[in-house]
Amino acid sequence: MILRNLGEFNLISRISKGMKLSGKVIKGIGDDAAVIKHTKNSYLLFSCDMLLEDRHFKRSSGGYLIGKKALSVNVSDIAAMGGVPEYCVVSLGVPGSLRAKYVDDIYKGIKAVARKFKIDLVGGDTISSKKIIIDIAVLGKVEKKNLALRSDARPGDWIFITGSLGGSLKGRHLDFTPRLKEARFLVNNFKVNAMIDVSDGLLADLGHILEESKKGADIYERCVPVSRDAKDFDSAVRDGEDFELVFTVSKREGGRLIKKWPFKTRLSRIGEICRDKGLYIIRENEKKEKIRPVGYRHF
Amino acid sequence: MILRNLGEFNLISRISKGMKLSGKVIKGIGDDAAVIKHTKNSYLLFSCDMLLEDRHFKRSSGGYLIGKKALSVNVSDIAAMGGVPEYCVVSLGVPGSLRAKYVDDIYKGIKAVARKFKIDLVGGDTISSKKIIIDIAVLGKVEKKNLALRSDARPGDWIFITGSLGGSLKGRHLDFTPRLKEARFLVNNFKVNAMIDVSDGLLADLGHILEESKKGADIYERCVPVSRDAKDFDSAVRDGEDFELVFTVSKREGGRLIKKWPFKTRLSRIGEICRDKGLYIIRENEKKEKIRPVGYRHF
Secondary structure, three states: OEHHHHOHHHHHHHHHOOOOOOOOEEEOOOOOOEEEEOOOOEEEEEEEEEEEEOOOEOHHHOHHHHHHHHHHHHHHHHHOOOOEEEEEEEEEEEOOOOEHHHHHHHHHHHHHHHHHOOOEEEEEEEEEOOOOEEEEEEEEEEEHHHOOOOOOOOOOOEEEEEOOEOOHHHOHHHOOOOOHHHHHHHHHHOOEEEEEEOOOOHHHHHHHHHHHHOOEEEEEHHHOOEOOOOOOHHHHOOOOOOOOEEEEEOHHHHHHHHHHOOOOOOEEEEEEEEOOOEEEEEOOOOOEEEOOOOOOOOO | OEHHHHOHHHHHHHHHOOOOOOOOEEEOOOOOOEEEEOOOOEEEEEEEEEEEEOOOEOHHHOHHHHHHHHHHHHHHHHHOOOOEEEEEEEEEEEOOOOEHHHHHHHHHHHHHHHHHOOOEEEEEEEEEOOOOEEEEEEEEEEEHHHOOOOOOOOOOOEEEEEOOEOOHHHOHHHOOOOOHHHHHHHHHHOOEEEEEEOOOOHHHHHHHHHHHHOOEEEEEHHHOOEOOOOOOHHHHOOOOOOOOEEEEEOHHHHHHHHHHOOOOOOEEEEEEEEOOOEEEEEOOOOOEEEOOOOOOOOO
């Protein structure tokens, strides 16, 4: 069996299988970040994301945007847990023939995001590599009461999404603002039952919430905010790298949220969590269609 | 200016230059791990190390040894700070055509080291990549009184090294035991002034201690333990990937240490820290020779 046929998510379950973790780990593999006991009122969050040239970016996009993206995807992961990022370490692989200016630009991009979100860049590793590789690990924290996992969606919850979906390959995937401010507003003021960031596409990532929460969902096609850059609805919900937040709250909290949302960032109620498993789209013609929660395939 | 001409350490100073860190960072870029405020009596340690196929390992060595090495180099970094590793996240790049069994073996290697040193594997990222890439970030802790930096070597300190040096490419670089037990014995029982692990070669890594401590050193050729796998003394002190500990303690502590060392692992007193800068070798014929602290070049 080769990896391409096994798929990323089967690989992840193989990795996690039979692993014993200490009692200090609240959540290990299988969410946007690991959750570790810390103080009486807070947890540590720990995660990493690797970007590779010609897969997640082109060299011609320039070092600055690449560095910016590398840290932003990590900030997005921490935001999706309801927490704040605090420290990062950067592993960088670059060819010896690359101009030093290009590497300076990568770090300028990383530092711009670090400054914006008050993250300390505290260490790293640099190696020689033919293709550019950037892997950033982030350490953050979250107040216990604010932690948002993938696994606590409840029947009847309203499903919301920030921003709009699809077509991020036209440029947005390199130059987006992670929804940290929005996530913190949410967890500080509302009971968020489940949250994830859209990195593999809405269907795939909502699919993770459904799987971890052992629930189903109905999504209304007419309610999903499709970006002008997207080809159509069906690609918008399957494209990856939107880095928007998908989350669920009770109906009561949802009603309050719609009234209180203070940001220019769009907020859309796109569907509901259901007791019975399965992901369904209610098409614009009211027809209900079962759909597979698949998106960007890593292998 | 291209990277190969700039060199890794000039690159690192360019990265660190003009960076403002929060007051919670005790030590940022420039030691084996970052040191971050934690509890009243302890610090967090945070570091990462990236390994790349055909640079740090061959695919033909098999997944198990590669996974083992990937976590062991990180354990070695935490040991060199005087601390203990607690959690890790693993970013893995592998070709879609690779057999799933090979990836299982990588994780078996990682988990074997994790089990031995009681580290929780709590998360990661997997991407598709032509060459195998493994980047592990580790979170650890150290009691404040046990922290060993590179920067506190004092004139008159004795310089010690564990194990023997050189020729690790013959196999030891893939299958070594990080000196965590030895490091913990040292910091728990002695005042260690400076410590580093040998990843770029003794001269280069001792050179980091000298630079950060603004001191010099005399090394006695006849006292340096050269491995049977090494070509000769000069290559043994320049070869990388020994993953032994080099550390300095006062003369008084050094005398006590030699009497109390309880391990089979060899311990050698190889020289002294001097007030005046410069690294000197006292050759077997008693001639004193100034030597440049250079070792493995990453670019």
